[in-house]
Amino acid sequence: MSSLKAYGFQQSYSDYSLFTNTKGTVQINVLVYVDDLIISRNNSAALRAFKAYLSDYFHMKDLGTLKYLLGIEVARSSSGLFLCQRKYTLDIISEARLLGSKPASFPMEHNHKLSLASGPLLSDSEPYRRLVGRLIYLAVTRPDLAYSVYILSQFMHAPRTEHWEAALRVVRYLKGTLGQGILLRSNNELTFQGWCDSDWAACPLTRRSLKWWLVFLGKSPISWKTKKQKTVSTSSSEAEYRYMSAITCELKWLKQLILSLGVQHLS
Structure with a gap:
């Protein structure tokens, strides 16, 4: 430094x-x-x-020329930079011993009841924690995993058999989407667009709302998050406004970050 x-x-x-x-x-x-x-x-x-x-x-x-760093593969073309973690994904599938399994078409059921799971606790929780930890890093280039990884990470302290099976389903989903990543387009307009939504009182245990956002630079996704709100919202409108405030802070931070790279005019 x-x-x-x-x-x-x-x-x-x-x-x-x-x-x-x-x-x-x-x-x-x-x-x-x-x-x-x-x-x-x-x-x-x-x-x-x-x-x-x-x-x-x-x-x-x-x-x-940058081609590989910290598990992230970088491919260049006239369209832009493509970032993916194909090798890292293969390592996850191999470690889970699911190379010969049938791929899943989506990572997690929408109406899952994992928060209310009552199955037996895993005798050894280390494999679950290791798998979810690797999935968290994989989500760096996989916005499609943000929701599933967030849900699974809530049970790291005491995972049950249902949680382990849900994590393995995510791995089977990866088997069918090995090369998926994000494309940072070379012809992007240097403007931000943010999308956010919330699911009011989504957690059956705490009644806190679930929120998520996705930010694009031009047509390229650059920031995404799924998270439970810190406080209980008394209405769906309150939950929506709280999340609009959160994504506004994210947009202001991203704008300041781009300005430090010398880009002076962003809307």
């Missing part, structure tokens, strides 16, 4: 792992994760000079 700041980089207040360096029309962006760096630039000569600077301070290996 100190070496980046010494080179003239500014740390983003929206994401402390993002550093930007702008000199005139030349801009270099660095995203830091422990000892891994993703670097983007609009000037090749400036990039070479920066990498030479880093080599003086650290023993580093240049892996070239």
Whole structure:
């Protein structure tokens, strides 16, 4: 971090792992994760000079164009960047011993009663926790898993047989959607669109409402979440307004994050 700041980089207040360096029309962006760096630039000569600077301070290996990082595969085309976790997904299916199973057409029943499950507790909850933990990371590139993963993660402390079977159904769904991911389109308009909804008093135990959102940059999904509201809403209207407030905060944060990358005009 100190070496980046010494080179003239500014740390983003929206994401402390993002550093930007702008000199005139030349801009270099660095995203830091422990000892891994993703670097983007609009000037090749400036990039070479920066990498030479880093080599003086650290023993580093240049892996070239970004193709794979932290389990996320990156494919480039004229349409944009496609992000998926196909290998990571295969590892999950293999570990669950479901490579030969029949794929499921959807990850979870809509009218499930998992919160009211009364089956026997699992004798060893570690496999369930490990599986759900891996699914949580997989949801980084899979908006279609957000709801299922949120539901399953509520039972990490005391999973029952019904919860384990529901988790395995999600894995069987993955078997039929191995290569699914998100496409960051190259021709996107730099405008945000947010969609949100809530299910009033959805939790049968706490009567708290379930909320979810999805944010697009142009036509590309970039942010999504499913979560139970922190307080009990006395009406469906109150639940909706609470969630509109939450997605508004998310949109304001995303706008500030994009501004730190030098994009000045967003609606």
